[in-house]
Amino acid sequence: MYTSDTKTKISISKEELSKLPTMVYPAEVTVVEDAGTARTALRALNREHIVGFDTETRPTFRKGQTHNVALLQLSTRERCFLFRLNKIGMSTELREFLENPDITKIGLSVHDDFNALHRSCEVDCQGFVDLQNYVKPFGISDISLQKIYAIIFGERISKSQRLTNWEADTLSPGQQAYAALDAWACLKIYDYLRDGDFHPEASPYAKSPETDTK
Numbered sequence: 001m002y003t004s005d006t007k008t009k010i011s012i013s014k015e016e017l018s019k020l021p022t023m024v025y026p027a028e029v030t031v032v033e034d035a036g037t038a039r040t041a042l043r044a045l046n047r048e049h050i051v052g053f054d055t056e057t058r059p060t061f062r063k064g065q066t067h068n069v070a071l072l073q074l075s076t077r078e079r080c081f082l083f084r085l086n087k088i089g090m091s092t093e094l095r096e097f098l099e100n101p102d103i104t105k106i107g108l109s110v111h112d113d114f115n116a117l118h119r120s121c122e123v124d125c126q127g128f129v130d131l132q133n134y135v136k137p138f139g140i141s142d143i144s145l146q147k148i149y150a151i152i153f154g155e156r157i158s159k160s161q162r163l164t165n166w167e168a169d170t171l172s173p174g175q176q177a178y179a180a181l182d183a184w185a186c187l188k189i190y191d192y193l194r195d196g197d198f199h200p201e202a203s204p205y206a207k208s209p210e211t212d213t214k
Contacts, residue, residue: 010139012147012205023155025181028079031171033087041074041081042093046103048076052187053107053128056166056179057116058086068120069113070166073183074105077191080180086167090121101126106190107183108132108145131186138193139200149185151205152198157181 032038045051052075058067070086072094083094097103107113108131117123132143142148146157161178171179192198200206
């Protein structure tokens with residue numbers, strides 16, 4: 001793995017981020033809301049060695065109010081599976097997948113996801129890589145998925161669907177694309193960094209401590 005010069009920090013400002021083109025999700029989506037589709041999805045996922053991971057929870061607007069995880073996203077490079085936990089719950093097969101240390105799952109701030117999942121089920125998540133830690137040796141100091149993706153690929157992930165109702169009877173095309181993109185993007189970032197395709201010294205967002213205005 002590349003180890004960056006400790007004098008260099010790579011970060012992108014909100015202004016720089018806003019000028020980038022919006023990323024369009026390029027892969028397929030399968031919404032999983034019945035047991036049969038879940039079994040088919042997990043057969044496909046168990047053939048993978050690495051997948052992207054994320055969750056979505058219905059937003060709360062009152063102090064002290066909490067909701068259980070409504071959606072769990074698992075993405076290959078070609079397709080993202082959206083498991084609607086509010087409809088189908090956590091099956092034994094899905095729990096075993098999350099607990100399998102031999103399949104690497106790439107996410108961001110994964111312990112927040114684990115804590116959210118534990119509100120409704122017992123699952124001992126294993127085999128996870130947190131991008132917030134993985135990007136640090138590359139000099140990337142930003143910790144949001146939107147900013148990490150922008151630094152590496154020069155595109156902006158829209159967050160317009162983040163506060164929508166993830167427990168709705170039907171997920172809109174916009175919700176599906178948003179949820180799928182987050183998990184898919186985690187996998188794409190990991191692949192790109194692991195394969196040595198990111199060159200920190202050439203990043204337009206590299207800053208020295210003297211010029212850092214954070």
